[in-house]
Amino acid sequence: MRFSLLRSTPFRLALTFAFLFLLAFILSGAIVYQLMSASLARQLDQSIKETYSLIAATYAESDEEDLVGTVRDHAQFSQDKDQIFSLTDRDGNRLAGDFTASSLPDGFSMFAANLPGVPPDTEYRAYSGMVGGNNLTVAFSLSETEDLETIVLMSFGWATLFITGLAVAGGAVLASRVQRRLDGIASTMVDVSHGRLDARIPLTGNGDDIDAVSAQVNAALERLSALVDGMREVSANIAHDLKTPLNRLQMILESAADKTASGEDVLTELTDARAESQQINSTFDALLRIAQIEAGARKARFVDLDVGPVVETIGEVYADVAEDDGKTLSTKIVPDAKCYIHGDRDLLMQMLANLVENALRHCPPGTAIELSVTRSGNHVLIHVRDNGPGIPAEERQKVFQRLYRLDASRTTPGSGLGLSLVKAVADLHGAAIALEDRNPGLAATISFPAAKSPGGHVI
Numbered sequence: 001m002r003f004s005l006l007r008s009t010p011f012r013l014a015l016t017f018a019f020l021f022l023l024a025f026i027l028s029g030a031i032v033y034q035l036m037s038a039s040l041a042r043q044l045d046q047s048i049k050e051t052y053s054l055i056a057a058t059y060a061e062s063d064e065e066d067l068v069g070t071v072r073d074h075a076q077f078s079q080d081k082d083q084i085f086s087l088t089d090r091d092g093n094r095l096a097g098d099f100t101a102s103s104l105p106d107g108f109s110m111f112a113a114n115l116p117g118v119p120p121d122t123e124y125r126a127y128s129g130m131v132g133g134n135n136l137t138v139a140f141s142l143s144e145t146e147d148l149e150t151i152v153l154m155s156f157g158w159a160t161l162f163i164t165g166l167a168v169a170g171g172a173v174l175a176s177r178v179q180r181r182l183d184g185i186a187s188t189m190v191d192v193s194h195g196r197l198d199a200r201i202p203l204t205g206n207g208d209d210i211d212a213v214s215a216q217v218n219a220a221l222e223r224l225s226a227l228v229d230g231m232r233e234v235s236a237n238i239a240h241d242l243k244t245p246l247n248r249l250q251m252i253l254e255s256a257a258d259k260t261a262s263g264e265d266v267l268t269e270l271t272d273a274r275a276e277s278q279q280i281n282s283t284f285d286a287l288l289r290i291a292q293i294e295a296g297a298r299k300a301r302f303v304d305l306d307v308g309p310v311v312e313t314i315g316e317v318y319a320d321v322a323e324d325d326g327k328t329l330s331t332k333i334v335p336d337a338k339c340y341i342h343g344d345r346d347l348l349m350q351m352l353a354n355l356v357e358n359a360l361r362h363c364p365p366g367t368a369i370e371l372s373v374t375r376s377g378n379h380v381l382i383h384v385r386d387n388g389p390g391i392p393a394e395e396r397q398k399v400f401q402r403l404y405r406l407d408a409s410r411t412t413p414g415s416g417l418g419l420s421l422v423k424a425v426a427d428l429h430g431a432a433i434a435l436e437d438r439n440p441g442l443a444a445t446i447s448f449p450a451a452k453s454p455g456g457h458v459i
Contacts, residue, residue, distance in 0.1 A: 010178035014171025022164060029156045036152065040145045045108060048127045051083070052138040056131045064095075064132055071096040071136070081118045082144065086137040101137035104128045113139070181210050185217070197225040242280060249276040287417065293347065293424040301344050304451045307380060308333045308373055310345060314352045315371050318360070326365030329356065332372035339373050339380040342451040343429045351425040354418040355384040355444055363388030367441075380448045387441035396435040 055074065059067040071087045075098045078084065086094065086101035094100045099113060106128050112121040118141075126139035184202050191199035200221060201214040256269035292298070315331030322329035352371070359369050363386050370385045391399060400423040426433045431448045 010182075011171055011175030014175055015168070018164070018167030018171055021167065022160065025163060026160065029160075033149070033152060033156070037149060040148065044125055044140055044142075044145060045127075048108075048125060048138050048140050051140075052127050052129065052136065055085070055138065056129070056136060059132050061132070064134060067131060067134070067136075068096045081115055081122075082141040084113065084115065084124065084139045084141075086135070086139075087131075088135045090133055092135075095134060097137075101126065101128060101139070102135065104137055106130070111139075178210070181214075185214060188217075188221075192221060192224075197221065197228055242283065245276050245280055249273055249280070252276065283417065290417065290421050290424045293421070293428050298344050298347060298428065301346075302342050303345075304340050304342050305345055307339050307341055307343075307348065307382060307448070310348050311352065311371055311373050311382060314349060314356060318353070318356045322360055322369060325360055327360060327363060327367045327369060329360075329369045329371065332370065334373070339375060340451045341380050341429065341448040343448070347425045347428070351422050351446075352382070352384070354422050358418050359384060359386045359388065359442075375450070376447070378450045380450050382446045382448070383443060385438060385441065385443045387438065390437055390440060390442040391435060393437065399435075400433075 051074075055067070055070050058070040068087060071085050074083070075085045075096065078098075081098065084098040086097040086099050088094055088100055088102050092100065092102035098115060101111075104111060104126055109126050109128065111124055111126060113124055114120055115122070123142040123146075124139040125142055126137050128135060128137040130136075181204070188199045188201045200218045203211050203214055203218075205211070252269050252273045256266040256273065259266045259269065312331055312333055315329060319329045319331075356369065356371065359367070363369070367386050367388045370383070372383045372385075374381045374383065399419050401420065423433060426446055429448055431446050433444065433446045436443045436445065
């Protein structure tokens, strides 16, 4: 997949973040520059005022010689003319200093001076006032302040360029890394769309949001792969398991056709054909029912219900069936126990009926079957136990597959879908089902999350 940096969403996000950061940097820099300029201006005014006060303090009443001498000394001391002074009399004549400031107003002011040894039109900040009838002006050059501000502006400009370059380069590097991971996701999706259901998104292992999403996608792909494999297996099982009854049905119909041609009675053949067709229809009905349950269509009918009466009903219905078959079925429910779960009553009854019928069908006479309900923490447990032949450990997970039948049960009636429906109902209810060996016998335990009772408490 061709990578275009400018079209990359991560790079655009990085540029957007860099622009916002740069904008914040410029705004904060402008504020800092303004505050610094104002602070420098205040410090300059304070220095000018202090120098003015120091010179003015040398004046004694009717004796201006000290004042003139002080101004002259200050003027001679400032060789680079960064500080200049002016002392004029009432008529504007210069008494001492570097220049004549007869036109400047009292207080602070700005002016441009053309003096020997300094650049033309050099800007000065001045303070003027009357001292003993004479006009005293103290002026400081702005060149030092302007140089400092220029250094700050240049530093800020270079910092802006450096940050901009770093942001663009960093954004490009980060975008390329993120884009490679996104390309990996896109490549995996392309592989899956072309039938490679074993393709998975590579994870970096750093636990970030992309890894979290990738892990969820991988889990979905794992589930999809399992479903497709299951459908393939079901299709193969249907073709294999229905081939025999369909062949029998064809043979029965051919026999009936031959007897009809010779005028013989075909009632037996028609009865057998109807039984075979009913068995085939039952198999397809069970497959469709399992598919509907797995699709979650029945969840809309879920309510909070007590499974105790459900278990008790199944026990009452099948107790006589078990007795007629030479077996016993007992039901154990704790008196006044309220074992509430969130589910569908009809599906729960179908699930328990399938478990009990499975035990009745595959256990020999004299087997004792027990149906019970218990609690364990925040879970409701339904148990179906027997002391029959059990199921080999290596077969216990396989029996939940559609149309799967143990070798010992292939001669008994059934389609191999009973436990598949049990598993589908358990999954729909968020329950876990486990088969355990009782030595002898088998124990099927279904663990449901406990639901709130009508009083609003988890019991």
